[in-house]
Amino acid sequence: MPKPRGRGTSAEPRRTVKASSGSARARRQGKAGERAGAKAGPPAALRDRQERAPASSRARPRKAKAATSLAETAVVKRPAAPEKRAAAERPAAPKGRPPRARAGDQASAAPPKRRPRNAKAKSGADDAELSPPRPPELDWDDTPSESAEEVLAQRWAARGEELFQQLEGHGAALHEYRADLKEGRFVWIAPNGRVSAEASARLLCSWSCATSVLVMAWADPLVSGAEIERIDGMPAEQDGVDEQGAWQIAMRAADACNAAYLYRVSSPQAWYFLALDGLTFSPKRTSFHPGAPVGLVLRAIGEVREAIASRAEPADVVRDRISALSDSLFHQARYAYRDTDWVARLDRTGSCLSHLAKRIPRAGFSAIAAGQRIDEWLERELALELINALSLIEDEWSLFG
Template sequence: MPKPRGRGTAAEPRRTVKASSGRARAAPPEEPRARGGAAAGSPAALRDGAERPASSRARPKGAKAAKAAKAKAARAAAERPASPKARAGRARAAEPARAAPRKRRAPPASAEEDAALSPPRAPELDWDDTQSGSPAEVLAQRWTERGEQLFQELAAHGASLHEYRADLKEGRFVWLAPGGRVSAEARARLLCSWSRATSVLVMAWADPFFRATGVERIDGLLAEQDDVDEEGAWQIAMEAADACGAAYLYRVASPQAWYFLALDALTFAPERSSFHPGAPVGLVLRGIRDAREAIASRAEPADVIRDRLSALSESLLHQARYAYRDTDWVARLDRTGACLMHLAKRIPRESFSAIAAGQRVGEWLERELAVELLDALSLIEDEWSLFG
């Protein structure tokens, strides 16, 4: 198929092939033709070219009218006010050029990426084995390690989950197996006691009830301190244990108070394989006497007196179900604990029910209520004194 002819280009020569000879013969080139179809230089092309200038120079009729219309349109456009778009364009052109926004830089690589890409370095070792921190922190760390050591020794002999009992009168601290056999035993001395109701800490040598079973006086430690929190009680107990050379420090918690004991001479082959707790008479009498003194002296508010009686009641009920279970003291401890709880509830709290009942609610105990509480505590004390 012949290619289309371009403008002003000659046509490609045609070749004809005879069937008999098989040779191709080039056809003579054709003369170029003009765009109108006539060949260049032909009479038709000359005739067309001569006629076109004449037709372009010819003007249409009414040229003056068209010229007048154009002039009128130009005057109307000049008198017309500028459009808002044009004014906005001029205003924008008058504004100062704004700076182009800065290109955002790539965020810096994180420390983990730097560590992953950086070559390995030799580890930095600290060869200083000295302990850092305040003396209180060093003391706490030392006694914490000793406590872990005690637990590991008990676990090695299968006594870490056994119940413990303390008899300060005999100076015994034992761990009891489920069958009642003593699995481990240590010598116990009282360091100090901390009241949960009054936040008062008393050293053993200043407590008349535990003076014979506690440690001797330690220089630098006060005999009694007020407003001591749990952390402060632990700190004082650790200082006392460190001063008296105790092997371990053990806390015995009860609903009424915490007792910090110094343990020594731990053995897993005790001489006595059984344990029988002593009479709870001293524990009950001490709690009742402390409550009577607090009420009679009017040194403590009503809320503190209520908390003291409630804590003593819970302590006796706890001892009846724990240390003195299966003994003859269970019934007496339960009855005394219930009486003390009833006395604690006699002290009104600030509530709508107390006001509706006509009870006087104040910071301090009323005289009549204080007398009733003292009489009831005296009866309980007389009952337990018979067993002393």
């Protein structure tokens, strides 16, 4: 038997239908659309799927459409983060130029690394190695850079340095020297009196400090046997020669006679230039006894006497010549002839010559106050007095000759 249908029948179970409003249904559909959009993929696909909505107006009321459109807008047009948005809105920097840093970035930026000092040197050395060689610099100037006199002086200065180095190597650089022109012997003597070095000596020339006269050795009769041979083209005597000129003449003479070394022996009265050869540090005679100073004294006194008798020299030159001879004799007594019997005689002669030099007045207030007559040349009476005194000294020394 069929069951009766109707609302009033008790046999039919009661169905409870929950009425839902359109807004609630629209929210459920919106959430479902969001989940479907998240699963489906990008917003473009979701937008295409929503465009194909059913045509029935009952299925999706108008409010639901508005809610769905708001959800789609929230999904599609979600605002980006502030940092990303600033990066997107900032225009891209050109490729050719680096982007400018801000003021804050410049202050916080690290300082640039300094280039090591040796990096520049290394790069310069590499460039020098890789650079092609420079062409040689040629000097086409044919004029001589130095004169013949300078070349001569440099050559003999080098030989003098060589002699000094040899003496220093054997410990004889500071030893005293002695010259015996009669025997032609030149020696260096140690403090204990032993000969440390020896060489043969020849007289080249002599130069007077008072008269500036240079005399070659072959023109001096007092040194016969120890002089060099005559040199062609060189005068026997020259006047008005200074110290540099005396050295130049002596070096030319040493070149002409092929001397090994040039040595100057100085005294208060004159310079003597010697040519040395055969230097040895193992002498055959280990002792040295100087010869008699008779020849030296007689020669010097004779020159002074002849100068006064000829009246060829002014009074000042004669006084300086006699004074220099006196100092020379004192020097020889303290130096070459010390500890010998000649010391007392040399001192006595030096004192006599010193008194004779004082007899020649000097231009000054004391001479004028004493009533002495001052003239450029010696007076005849004073000249005769000096000549007689010198003659007596010569006679005394001649007894030992």
